[in-house]
Amino acid sequence: MTLRWFPLSFYGVDRRPRYLTGKICAAADMYASSELFWGTMVDIAVLTPPGDVDIASVSVLRRRLDNLIDRGVRRVVINCQAVGFIDSTGLAFLLTRARELMRREGLLSLVNASDEVIRFLEIARLVDILHVAGPARESIPAIPVGELPRWSKSVEVRQGIENLPYYRHRIAELLESLPLRRDERYDVALASGEALGNAYDHAGGIGCVLTVQAYGDRVVVEVLDRGAGYSIDGASEPVASEERGRGIKLMRMLVDNVEVARRTDGTGTRVQMVKLFSGALESRA
Numbered sequence: 001m002t003l004r005w006f007p008l009s010f011y012g013v014d015r016r017p018r019y020l021t022g023k024i025c026a027a028a029d030m031y032a033s034s035e036l037f038w039g040t041m042v043d044i045a046v047l048t049p050p051g052d053v054d055i056a057s058v059s060v061l062r063r064r065l066d067n068l069i070d071r072g073v074r075r076v077v078i079n080c081q082a083v084g085f086i087d088s089t090g091l092a093f094l095l096t097r098a099r100e101l102m103r104r105e106g107l108l109s110l111v112n113a114s115d116e117v118i119r120f121l122e123i124a125r126l127v128d129i130l131h132v133a134g135p136a137r138e139s140i141p142a143i144p145v146g147e148l149p150r151w152s153k154s155v156e157v158r159q160g161i162e163n164l165p166y167y168r169h170r171i172a173e174l175l176e177s178l179p180l181r182r183d184e185r186y187d188v189a190l191a192s193g194e195a196l197g198n199a200y201d202h203a204g205g206i207g208c209v210l211t212v213q214a215y216g217d218r219v220v221v222e223v224l225d226r227g228a229g230y231s232i233d234g235a236s237e238p239v240a241s242e243e244r245g246r247g248i249k250l251m252r253m254l255v256d257n258v259e260v261a262r263r264t265d266g267t268g269t270r271v272q273m274v275k276l277f278s279g280a281l282e283s284r285a
Contacts, residue, residue: 048079052168053090055197056161065097074106080113085168085186087193088246091124116186123253124246140218140257140274149213149220157208161200167210168193171221174212178219179277187254188219188275194247195223195271203227203268218256223271229262230269 045068049061065076078094086094098108113121153174157167172189180188192210199208207226212219232238238248251258257274264270 044075044077045073046077046079048081050082052085052087052165053078053080053083053094054085054087054164054168054193055089055201056164058089058093062093062097069097069100069104069106074101074104076101076106076108078108078110080110080117083113083117085165085190085193086117086120087190087197088124088250089197091121091250092246116183119183120186120190124250140276143215143218147215149215152211152213154209154211157196157199157205157210159205161197161205163205164193164196164200167196171210171212175219178214180219180275181278184275184278188221188273191251191254191258191273192221192223194251195221195273198247198271199223199225199227199269202230207268218274218276221273221275224263224268226266226268229267231261234258 047061047064047068049057051057053061068076076097094108094110101108110117110121155167157163168189171192172185175185175188178185192212196208196210199205203225204227205225207224209222209224211222211224213222232248248258248260251271251273255273255275257272259270259272261270262268
């Protein structure tokens with residue numbers, strides 16, 4: 001059987017079509033039984049996540065993929081048809097499994113990825129080798145004293161990490177009314193999802209409040225939680241492990257300014273992200 005796909009390797013993006021032959025283990029839904037085998041020896045496995053590949057879904061996908069690798073599968077295709085976002089946890093998971101398959105002379109590829117997902121992965125490949133913090137961008141001008149947001153939306157986030165994709169997609173919808181390109185809206189929504197993911201991971205989502213505010217030249221997203229509290233200055237980088245520590249670095253790559261500090265009104269962390277509208281700095285000059 002011949003399968004045509006456009007592979008997206010984590011050690012380089014290859015948009016050229018390729019052909020692979022071999023017996024296929026197909027799982028149309030990653031929650032479906034993995035006993036879908038044609039033949040006795042499987043060369044290729046196809047997994048189709050039903051939604052975003054993020055901190056909320058990685059544990060299930062990890063069990064499914066590790067089971068296939070343990071069974072001897074060496075070529076794995078992730079069908080991203082239903083994937084709107086891949087966050088830092090999803091990225092770290094895919095990177096580690098890609099490396100594991102390469103160590104075993106195998107290959108992990110993505111198919112049917114949206115333009116936004118492909119663009120993000122191309123950028124995110126640099127996270128492990130570039131220092132993202134520091135004065136890489138022009139300083140963000142302060143909001144003039146007395147200027148009020150044109151609109152503001154605030155919501156208390158529901159507990160349960162399974163709710164994370166809802167809020168990320170909701171943010172993307174809110175941003176549609178602003179003068180942001182499609183890729184910029186995607187970046188802000190993804191960065192906001194990283195902040196929310198940290199709030200779920202470290203504070204269980206307890207007391208978490210999400211606020212989105214639109215000003216004349218920018219959008220400001222703030223995430224408050226009631227965890228132990230964390231702070232990091234703009235010149236420092238978080239300590240990263242193989243599967244952790246990429247979230248803040250990604251946020252810094254995706255938006256124009258990120259502040260992470262302990263809350264002054266109680267226990268917890270405050271994350272504020274700013275994305276300027278195109279041409280905002282020039283118009284203020």
